[in-house]
Every structure is written in C-alpha cells, then in structure tokens.
Amino acid sequence: MTALRGLADWKLICGIRTYEEQDRLYGKRPRVTRAKGGQSMHNFGIAGDVCLFVDGKDVWTPSEGANSIYKPVAALAHKLGLVWGGDFKSIYDPGHVQLGELSTATLHHAYTTGSATLAQLLQS
Structure with a gap:
C-alpha cells in the first residue's frame, strides 16, 4: 500500500479470513459478501x-464513476497485474484486490488435500 500512501x-x-469468519460475514444483514466460507479468495490468503x-474516518464514496475514490x-x-474487485462482473467491490483468478473450488481442493502449492496453481 506504500504506492497509495502519497495519494x-x-x-x-x-x-x-478463516472459513468461520467468512461465514459470519455471509450471515450479516445487510449482506456484505456473497461468499460463504471456502468461497472467498480471502480464505486462501490471496486477497x-x-x-x-x-x-481518521473511513470514506467509501464515491465508489463508482469518473470521480471514484478507488x-x-x-x-x-x-x-501490478492484480485482479481488481471493481472489474468483477457479479459484484462491484472496488476496495478488493487479489492475486490471480483461480477458482475457489481449485483453491479449496489444494488447501484441504495439500495437492498443490499456490505457486503451482498460478503457473497452470
């Protein structure tokens, strides 16, 4: 975030986030995420x-359009070649960045079985 610090x-x-933390966020109303535990890139440490x-106060708007703070x-x-959440088709998440576009099913399988490292998954 050093590159943003001057701005x-x-x-x-x-x-x-743990799967449990993700499930708690998923259960919040109004909804703050569409992902249950194991369905978020946060669960795998790549978001x-x-x-x-x-x-000292958080600012969220304007989040869209020509004057977006994001x-x-x-x-x-x-x-940096990262995925930006403002480009998502299913949800607009402009404060979100992540490494790669792997499916959470692939990540979950590798995470639970130890079948591949993140580096291996990103190369395929």
Missing part, C-alpha cells in the same frame, strides 16, 4: 480489502 491515507482493512481514511487502487492493481 491518500489508504489502509488494508482485511486480509486472510485484501483497502479503504480510504480522511481525518481510481488509484484500480490503477495500481492493474499496473
């Missing part, structure tokens, strides 16, 4: 969420 006060607010803070996050993610 604003960006902070990583979420990284890895993070960032938020902008101004004067434009620097998108630019940096694209520059």
Whole structure:
C-alpha cells in the first residue's frame, strides 16, 4: 500500500479470513459478501480489502464513476497485474484486490488435500 500512501491515507482493512469468519460475514444483514466460507479468495490468503481514511474516518464514496475514490487502487492493481474487485462482473467491490483468478473450488481442493502449492496453481 506504500504506492497509495502519497495519494491518500489508504489502509488494508482485511486480509486472510478463516472459513468461520467468512461465514459470519455471509450471515450479516445487510449482506456484505456473497461468499460463504471456502468461497472467498480471502480464505486462501490471496486477497485484501483497502479503504480510504480522511481525518481518521473511513470514506467509501464515491465508489463508482469518473470521480471514484478507488481510481488509484484500480490503477495500481492493474499496473501490478492484480485482479481488481471493481472489474468483477457479479459484484462491484472496488476496495478488493487479489492475486490471480483461480477458482475457489481449485483453491479449496489444494488447501484441504495439500495437492498443490499456490505457486503451482498460478503457473497452470
């Protein structure tokens, strides 16, 4: 997040989550995620969420459009070859970045069986 530091006060607010933590988020209302435990890239340690803070308060809008506060996050993610959540087709998640576009089923299988490392999965 050092690359964003000069632009604003960006902070990583979420990284890895256990399946149980993911299930608790999934059960929240209003819904904050569409992923149950084992269905989120956060569960495998390859995703993070960032938020902008101004004067110590979190800022979430505008999240879309030409004046989006997430434009620097998108630019940096694209520059680094990361997946940006604002490009998702199923949900708009502009504070989310992740490594690769692996399926969670593939990650879950490798995680539970020890059949492959993340590096091996990203190379295939």
